Amino acid sequence: TSDIIIAPSVLSADFSRLGEEVEAVCRAGADWIHLDVMDGHFVPNITFGPPVIKAIRNRTDKVFDCHLMIEPADPYLAAFAEAGCDYITVHAEACTHLDRSLQAIRDLGCKAGVSLNPSTPESVIEYSLDRVDLVLMMTVNPGLGGQAFIPSVVEKVRRVKSMIGKRPIMIEIDGGVTPQTAPLVVSAGADILVAGSAIFKGGEQAYADNISALRKAS
Ligand code: DX5
Numbered sequence: 531t532s533d534i535i536i537a538p539s540v541l542s543a544d545f546s547r548l549g550e551e552v553e554a555v556c557r558a559g560a561d562w563i564h565l566d567v568m569d570g571h572f573v574p575n576i577t578f579g580p581p582v583i584k585a586i587r588n589r590t591d592k593v594f595d596c597h598l599m600i601e602p603a604d605p606y607l608a609a610f611a612e613a614g615c616d617y618i619t620v621h622a623e624a625c626t627h628l629d630r631s632l633q634a635i636r637d638l639g640c641k642a643g644v645s646l647n648p649s650t651p652e653s654v655i656e657y658s659l660d661r662v663d664l665v666l667m668m669t670v671n672p673g674l675g676g677q678a679f680i681p682s683v684v685e686k687v688r689r690v691k692s693m694i695g696k697r698p699i700m701i702e703i704d705g706g707v708t709p710q711t712a713p714l715v716v717s718a719g720a721d722i723l724v725a726g727s728a729i730f731k732g733g734e735q736a737y738a739d740n741i742s743a744l745r746k747a748s
């Protein structure tokens with residue numbers, strides 16, 4: 531599909547030059563910027579938080595797509611909204627009161643996303659779909675970049691797509707997305723592809739080719 535949204539994950543960028551990396555990947559054709567926030571508690575890794583996001587916000591006008599892998603999430607939602615995130619996605623597994631968290635994100639003026647780990651059934655979001663703008667489906671276990679795509683999630687993508695029906699909810703895929711795996715999830719209903727290691731490789735001059743390879747494969 532030509533209207534697929536490509537969201538590079540800066541997790542695989544050179545953090546010492548984060549602002550330049552964001553600019554480079556935007557010049558190379560990125561649609562959105564995916565920001566992986568990890569707390570060393572919900573996932574076994576620690577990345578960055580609102581101050582870093584705020585510092586790169588003025589490098590582009592592209593959508594900032596924030597993936598919160600933190601527990602709890604509620605106390606920090608306002609800080610991520612203030613840092614300039616457009617979409618804020620929380621994990622269903624990390625939110626005891628998911629419905630409340632999703633509404634809180636919308637109340638802050640942001641789009642609300644909910645993420646599901648590979649082993650989490652889609653039924654956990656069934657009764658909150660009216661509060662959801664985006665479903666982020668993990669095709670690896672969250673925590674680090676460069677892991678292998680888990681093929682069993684493709685069937686779940688199909689189920690979520692049919693569960694959504696005519697609602698204006700986008701499906702985003704995150705983890706192990708490459709030109710080989712992209713067509714599997716796009717044909718199952720994906721609208722947005724996150725990719726870290728498949729885009730931030732080969733140096734800055736390769737980013738445009740890496741992005742167009744994903745687009746062509748989709
Ligand atoms: C995983 C993160 C992903 C990750 C994807 O915990 O949520 O966004 O950066 O990296 P790749 O594309 O390398 O699998």
Ligand code: ZN
Nearest residue numbers: 566597704724
């Ligand atoms: Zn992510």
